[in-house]
Amino acid sequence: MAPVAPLSEPGVGKDGNPLAGYHGGYFFLRDVDDNYRLYIQGRAHIDFYSYAGPGVSETTLKPTVFLRRARPELSGEFFHRWWFMIAGDFGATAIDNPKGTNETSAAPPGTLPTAATAHYNAAETVKLSAAPTDVFLNFRAADWLNIQTGQFDAPFTMENRTSEKWGTPFMERSLTVRDVAVPTQKQIGVMAWGQAFDVFNYAVGLFDGDGQNRPNVDADGDVFARAYVMPLSNRTDALKNLEIGASVRYGKRDKNWTNYDVPALTTQGQYTFWNPIYTSSQGQTHIIYAGSQRGAAFEARVPFWLVDFTTEATYIDKNTREALEGFQTSPSPRFGGLRGYSYYIEAGFWPLGNRDINGLPGVQPMPHVDFSKPDPVTPGRALQLLVKWEQVRLNYSSARHVGTPDPQNIDGDIKVDAFSLGANYWLTKHLRVTINYVLNLFPDSEPVKASPAGGPAQTASQRAQAPANQLASGVNDDARSNDHVLHEILARAAVAF
Numbered sequence: 001m002a003p004v005a006p007l008s009e010p011g012v013g014k015d016g017n018p019l020a021g022y023h024g025g026y027f028f029l030r031d032v033d034d035n036y037r038l039y040i041q042g043r044a045h046i047d048f049y050s051y052a053g054p055g056v057s058e059t060t061l062k063p064t065v066f067l068r069r070a071r072p073e074l075s076g077e078f079f080h081r082w083w084f085m086i087a088g089d090f091g092a093t094a095i096d097n098p099k100g101t102n103e104t105s106a107a108p109p110g111t112l113p114t115a116a117t118a119h120y121n122a123a124e125t126v127k128l129s130a131a132p133t134d135v136f137l138n139f140r141a142a143d144w145l146n147i148q149t150g151q152f153d154a155p156f157t158m159e160n161r162t163s164e165k166w167g168t169p170f171m172e173r174s175l176t177v178r179d180v181a182v183p184t185q186k187q188i189g190v191m192a193w194g195q196a197f198d199v200f201n202y203a204v205g206l207f208d209g210d211g212q213n214r215p216n217v218d219a220d221g222d223v224f225a226r227a228y229v230m231p232l233s234n235r236t237d238a239l240k241n242l243e244i245g246a247s248v249r250y251g252k253r254d255k256n257w258t259n260y261d262v263p264a265l266t267t268q269g270q271y272t273f274w275n276p277i278y279t280s281s282q283g284q285t286h287i288i289y290a291g292s293q294r295g296a297a298f299e300a301r302v303p304f305w306l307v308d309f310t311t312e313a314t315y316i317d318k319n320t321r322e323a324l325e326g327f328q329t330s331p332s333p334r335f336g337g338l339r340g341y342s343y344y345i346e347a348g349f350w351p352l353g354n355r356d357i358n359g360l361p362g363v364q365p366m367p368h369v370d371f372s373k374p375d376p377v378t379p380g381r382a383l384q385l386l387v388k389w390e391q392v393r394l395n396y397s398s399a400r401h402v403g404t405p406d407p408q409n410i411d412g413d414i415k416v417d418a419f420s421l422g423a424n425y426w427l428t429k430h431l432r433v434t435i436n437y438v439l440n441l442f443p444d445s446e447p448v449k450a451s452p453a454g455g456p457a458q459t460a461s462q463r464a465q466a467p468a469n470q471l472a473s474g475v476n477d478d479a480r481s482n483d484h485v486l487h488e489i490l491a492r493a494a495v496a497f
Contacts, residue, residue, distance in 0.1 A: 014034070023371065024368075024373060024375065026041070026368075027039065035078065037076050037077045038074065038075075041497055042496070042497060043070075043073070043497075044494065045164075045493075045494050047067075047068040048063070049066075049488070050063040051487065052487040052489070053485050054479040054485070055467065055468025055475075056487075058475050059467045061269075073134070075367050080140075082138070082139055084137050085367075088133055089133050135152075137150055143194055146366075148205075149189070149190040153186055153364065154182050154184070154187040154249075155191060155204065155247065156226055156248075156249050157176075158301070159174060160181065160182045161362045163364060167359055169346065169386050170386065170436055171490050174312070174390055177314070178266075180316055181297055181316070184210075184263070187205075187222070187224070188208045188215070189206050191206075198233050201245075203225065204223070204224070206222075209293070218254035218257040219254065220251060220252040220253060222249060222250065222251030224247070225247065225249070228245025228299065230242060238303040239302075241301070241356070243300065243360075246298050246299065247299070248297075253290050254290075256329070259328035262288065263276070264276055265464070267418070269488035271440075278410045280408045284324065284325035285322050285325070286324075288321050290321035291335065291401075293319065294318070295318075296315050297312060298313050299311070299312045303356075306351065309347055310345075311343065311345045311346065312344060313341065315341045316339060318337060319336070320337055322398055332403075335400070337400045338394060340392075340393050341393055342391060344391075350382065351385065352381065353381040355382065379428040379429070381428070383424070383425050384422075387421055387422075388421075389417075389420075392414060393415055397411050411460055412459065413461055413463060414463050415442070416441070418438055419439045419441075422436045432494045432495075433494070434494065435492075437490075439486075442464045442484045442485070445458075445469050445484050447473075447480050
């Protein structure tokens with residue numbers, strides 16, 4: 001009779017490492033042969049918003065504490081070549097709009113949308129909902145070739161490929177990225193990505209182009225591509241992570257099938273300063289994507305000593321059409337476009353602890369426990385101080401290609417500047433406290449209609465509005481006519497693992 005092989009030590013795999021526990025920042029479970037691994041992950045963000053400025057107290061922008069995100073995540077790997085993730089958000093959201101449109105026209109001035117998808121549904125009643133976020137499968141053929149399919153952050157700009165779970169320095173992505181470059185953030189599709197020679201990194205994919213949790217509405221899609229180089233990766237100091245890159249995107253929207261609105265434009269505190277729905281001479285009018293959608297972006301990050309300098313710039317040219325409320329799929333009287341540029345310049349300083357404690361921006365590696373790397377004896381702590389300047393310069397023209405503008409059109413420039421200060425403190429890699437101050441500037445903004453008669457009124461030179469510009473006449477006419485600013489004080493307590 002053949003001898004019976006001895007059982008392995010309980011709780012230990014054949015490689016001598018534990019079958020369950022915590023290592024390298026992950027809680028894990030695995031089989032004795034190490035062919036199957038599960039990672040128990042998640043994130044929760046509890047946010048505080050407060051606002052100030054002339055006339056702001058008369059708007060609906062009030063101090064509030066709310067659950068921004070509660071996202072359980074389950075990920076894993078098979079045979080060290082296949083990865084998956086299944087994640088969904090529970091929180092104060094507005095994603096339950098059955099029309100799939102932005103209904104901000106019905107909202108009082110300064111309505112606060114609190115969803116990750118607030119761009120779509122800024123005026124929807126805030127409610128507790130759940131929706132898939134990152135759901136994908138990834139196959140690694142080699143370091144330089146991975147194939148990923150599902151729903152995930154689109155490969156366009158560095159900040160869009162930086163998860164708010166770990167690495168976004170401010171509580172929300174910049175105006176440049178979240179309002180202009182990739183308002184939808186996530187896309188459904190397939191992507192090839194990888195790294196070559198420890199220097200060159202790329203990602204290119206074909207996507208539906210319609211955004212998070214929205215199936216393709218026509219036969220068209222979008223191509224997104226991003227590439228960056230780290231030419232000093234062989235150094236041993238902070239400059240090894242110097243990075244320069246660029247992104248491009250191109251797609252189309254079929255005018256006969258696409259019926260969802262262009263996303264609203266919002267501040268970091270979710271105040272809507274430009275709405276894609278307006279009251280024309282014929283009634284409520286929607287601005288909808290139609291035709292070609294183009295974009296390009298540049299990125300650079302220079303880490304030196306305890307300081308980071310980061311900048312990104314993007315240009316978009318997105319064709320549109322207009323349709324009356326209830327007739328979004330009917331023939332449109334005019335075809336135009338939204339085009340322009342935006343950029344930000346940011347500096348960060350690490351006076352305490354481990355810089356880049358949660359990894360590099362723009363990088364989203366697959367979760368993986370490496371037992372050859374020991375955990376630190378004491379938890380890591382870090383403090384990051386931030387300052388940022390950003391500008392948005394867009395132009396909307398409703399009949400650039402076909403038709404005549406409505407007499408009560410909202411054609412014209414959209415100009416916004418923002419100056420931000422921030423501080424992040426990590427008690428450990430998994431616990432983070434953030435505070436942000438944002439000064440939003442809306443140069444020469446005016447109310448749509450003058451108060452009193454003969455006073456300032458909005459023109460095509462500026463279509464963005466400060467909160468007081470949206471007040472009803474007679475509430476605070478001085479602020480309504482002369483206000484151009486919004487102060488935002490934001491804070492977050494975050495846990496991520």
